[in-house]
Each structure stands twice: as C-alpha cells, then as structure tokens.
Amino acid sequence: MTQLWNNFWLKEAPPHALAIVRICLGLFLLVYASTYALHITLLFSNEGLTLPLYFAAPSPTTAYLMYAVSILMLLGFTVGAYFRVCAVACFFLGLYYWQLQLHMFPSSYNRILCFTLLVLMCSGANKTFSYDTKRTLGSWTAWEPTSVLAGRLICMQISLTFIGVSLQKWMLPAWSTGEILTYTFIGRWSTLLSGVITRLNLPVEFYDFVILTVKVLQPLAGIGVWIARFRLASILFIHSFLILVALLLGIWWFIFLIPACILFFPPEKIYAYLKEKHVL
Amino acid sequence: MYITATMSGMMFTLCRVHMPGVPYILSHWSYGMLAPFQSYLTYNEDLVALGRHSGGLWEAIEMDKYRTHGKGEESIKMYLPMYRSLPEEVLKEKYEEYAEKLRTLEMNHGNTWEEIALEMHTWPRSPGGYEFLRVPVFTTVTKL
Numbered sequence: 001m002t003q004l005w006n007n008f009w010l011k012e013a014p015p016h017a018l019a020i021v022r023i024c025l026g027l028f029l030l031v032y033a034s035t036y037a038l039h040i041t042l043l044f045s046n047e048g049l050t051l052p053l054y055f056a057a058p059s060p061t062t063a064y065l066m067y068a069v070s071i072l073m074l075l076g077f078t079v080g081a082y083f084r085v086c087a088v089a090c091f092f093l094g095l096y097y098w099q100l101q102l103h104m105f106p107s108s109y110n111r112i113l114c115f116t117l118l119v120l121m122c123s124g125a126n127k128t129f130s131y132d133t134k135r136t137l138g139s140w141t142a143w144e145p146t147s148v149l150a151g152r153l154i155c156m157q158i159s160l161t162f163i164g165v166s167l168q169k170w171m172l173p174a175w176s177t178g179e180i181l182t183y184t185f186i187g188r189w190s191t192l193l194s195g196v197i198t199r200l201n202l203p204v205e206f207y208d209f210v211i212l213t214v215k216v217l218q219p220l221a222g223i224g225v226w227i228a229r230f231r232l233a234s235i236l237f238i239h240s241f242l243i244l245v246a247l248l249l250g251i252w253w254f255i256f257l258i259p260a261c262i263l264f265f266p267p268e269k270i271y272a273y274l275k276e277k278h279v280l
Numbered sequence: 281m282y283i284t285a286t287m288s289g290m291m292f293t294l295c296r297v298h299m300p301g302v303p304y305i306l307s308h309w310s311y312g313m314l315a316p317f318q319s320y321l322t323y324n325e326d327l328v329a330l331g332r333h334s335g336g337l338w339e340a341i342e343m344d345k346y347r348t349h350g351k352g353e354e355s356i357k358m359y360l361p362m363y364r365s366l367p368e369e370v371l372k373e374k375y376e377e378y379a380e381k382l383r384t385l386e387m388n389h390g391n392t393w394e395e396i397a398l399e400m401h402t403w404p405r406s407p408g409g410y411e412f413l414r415v416p417v418f419t420t421v422t423k424l
Contacts, residue, residue: 039348047388049346049381051374053362104357108316111309153282157313160286164293164314171294174319183320186405189352198407250352 009152012145013267015127016274019080021154022125024259025116026078029090032253033067033074040067043101053099066093080130087121109253112161116154116260123150141280151263158257159222162238166218175215178207189249197248214241225264235261285310324410326401327358327424329382331393341386341396351410358400375424398424 042048045063046056058066070093076086094114102110124146126132133142169175182204185194217237224234239258246252262270274280288299289310298307329341347354363374379396386393402420406412 035349042346042385043348047384049378049385051360051363051377103362104360105353106312106361107356108312108314111312115309115313156282156286160290161314164290165316168293168315168318172318180320183322183405186407186410187321188324188355188410190410250350 009149011148013148014271015124015143015146015267016129016280017262017265017267017270018120018123018125018146018151019127019129020262020270021151021260022080022083022120023078023129025120025256026074028256029074029113030071030078033071036067040064044097050101051104052101053103055096055099057100066096069093070097080126080132081135083126083130083132084121087117087125091117091121107253108161109251109256112157113253113256115157116256119150119153123147125150148267151267154260155225155263158238158260159225162222163219166215166222169211169215169218175211178204178209178211181207181211184249189251191248191250194248217241225261231264235264281306286314289314321405323402323404324414325355325358326414328399328401328421329379330397330399331383331386331391332395332397334392334394338397341382341391341393345389346382346385372424400424 036043039048040063041060044050044067045058045060047060048057050057057063070090073086073089073093076082077090091114094117098110098114124144127146128143129140131140133144134140137144174180182198184190185198190198218241220230221234221237221241224230225238238261242254242258246255271280284299284302285306288302288307289312291297291299292307292311293315298304327343329343330338331341332338360371360374360378363371375398379398383393383396386396400422401414402422403414403418
C-alpha cells in the first residue's frame, strides 16, 4: 500500500508533460499580464486607485520597474531560463500584486494560478524544452526524469475543483433551477453569445436542463479523469465547459486549465507520443 | 499540508465548517479554489461618483477612464470585496480613501472638485440590455 502511495505521488518520470504545462502557463500569464500594461500607474502605483492590503503602493517609476521585472521573470519561466529563480520570483510577485490590486477581484482562478505557480516552483518543469537543458545538457529537447509530484498536485486540484464546485451546486438554493443562468446571461458577465441565446427566448426548461446536465457531468468528469477508460471523455467535457464559460460569460481566465489536463495522462505516454511524432 | 488544507476547504465548501487546527488562510484559500460561482443577482449595480463644484453644484464624474477591464471584473472591484468581511466602519473608511484618491486623479485630469461622494445605483436586470431599466423609476440610490 505504502509503495502504491509513494509510486503515485513520487515516482520519477519523463518531464515533457510538465514542461508543456510550464510553457502554456507562462504564455497565458504573459497574456494576462499584458492586459494591465496600459494601466500601470492607475492600478499599481500610489498615484492610482489602489487600496493595498499590507504594503503601500510604490511610485509610478517603481511600479513600471516592477512590472518590467515581472515580465522578464515570466519570460524566464516560460522558456525555462534560470527556472527556479524565475518561478520563485513569479510566485512572490503574484502575491505582491494580489495584496496591491488583485484582491479587489478575488477570483478562484487567481487562487488556482498562485497555487499552480507554487507547485511548479518546486518542480522539475524545466528539465526539458528549456533554456536550462540547452545550457546544461546541450539541447532544448534533452531531458532528465523528474518527480511526478507537481503534476499530481495540479491534477488533484483540477479534479477537486470540478468535484467541489459541482457538489456545492447540489446543495445551494441558487443552483436548484436554471434561473441562475438566465439572470447571469443578462447581467454584468453577459457576452455577445449569451445575449444571442437570451434573445432566442428559450423556455425555462431549457435552462433547467442545462444546469442539471452540468450538475451531473461535472463530478463525473472530476472522477473520470483518473480512470483510463473515461479520461479522454472527461477531459473533453472539461475543455468544452471551460470554453463555454469563456464564450458565454467572458470568464476566460480558467482556460489555462485546458493544457494542464495533459498531466492526467501518464508521462511515459506523452513522451512516447512526442517521440512517435518526431518532436524529440 | 496540501491534503489537510484541501480537506478543510472541501469541508467548508460543503458544510461551512473549518477543520480545527488548519490555518484559516490555507483553508480559506483552498475553499476559494473549490467553490466559485455560488449565487447570482437579479439586479445590476454601479458605483457612481459625484463631484461638488466650488459653487455647490454636484455633477456625475465620468468613471469610464478609470475602468480598465471588462464589466464583470469592474463590477466586482467596486464592492471592495476584501474589506466586506471587516466592520462597517472599515469599509466606509476604505470608500472614503477611494474617493480621496479619485479626487487627486481628477485634479491631475484638470477637474477640481471640492468634495467627492460615492453612491451605489441599483436597477433590475432585463433581456433588453444591461442599462435598459436604468431609469429613475427603477433605480435605487444608496449613499456610501
């Protein structure tokens, strides 16, 4: 039993899936950070509209400097250059921006992003497809095995988020009918597509059905990702769900979980697949 | 640590009980990752800032230039969510601090106000559009 437990959490495996997640997450964070680029003084300096939790906002010059450092660290994280330094810096800069401005928008995805950064910070996500491997092993595609722990923790969190969010839907009065969807589609999170659907004037039974389907499929997907037979179907559901959330509610930040789902596949299989496709 | 924090977060998600011995910040952070989107509103709200001219006349301040992101994100920010769980006086102080910062920013834009007052405007949602029912007869004004 102990051996199974240790094997599940700690075995050494090819790092390719983790490296792909590192690159995708880094690119996502660069895009995310770029949405703040034109508003640094307003959002991150003492001459803007900040209400920091702990540390006072800096001058605009310092705010610009910190933003530039953040971008540099994110680039280092993405290409795996001096990865450990960059990942630690990204995590702490993330916390800094949280206390300064992001706490005004305390979303689940910002929390999951911070958690993912913390996990990757201690991982071997730079052990292939990185500047670090080029520097130390002579090739971008050279690799060394790494512990699966980081990947397992990220998978566990994705799975539990889907299970937790669906179980609470069965218990919360707000989720008992499709009314939540109808009001959300005409509220502050409405998008062009949700507006079109609203104007179709579909019966309330349609919205009830959608909510029921989500409530049934979400926990099944959260469990199904761990079972080889149902893995692909569960991941396809998770992907479709996150894409629909982005299109219908404009909540696009969860899409960083889409590439992270690659971690549910055995790392050896990802390695074999990449070899077969001549990527390696 | 991760497993304990997650169990506590899940317990809070499902039963609203924190597991004893688990630091609140870890438990609450985990809960935040497990339980997005719990409820909905049947109305819309907007933070409105009014500036007082030296002559005493109040005028609505154009806030769009301070809203940098989408409507959803901005509409959460205006509640100052992290200060909501604190005593009412703290939240009031924070809104006053917000108004003061706004006054300085406005001054930098060439608009001098003697005073700035914040109000929350509330109106029902409508398939006709976000602002469709934002008319005096349907709009409730709450001074902050």
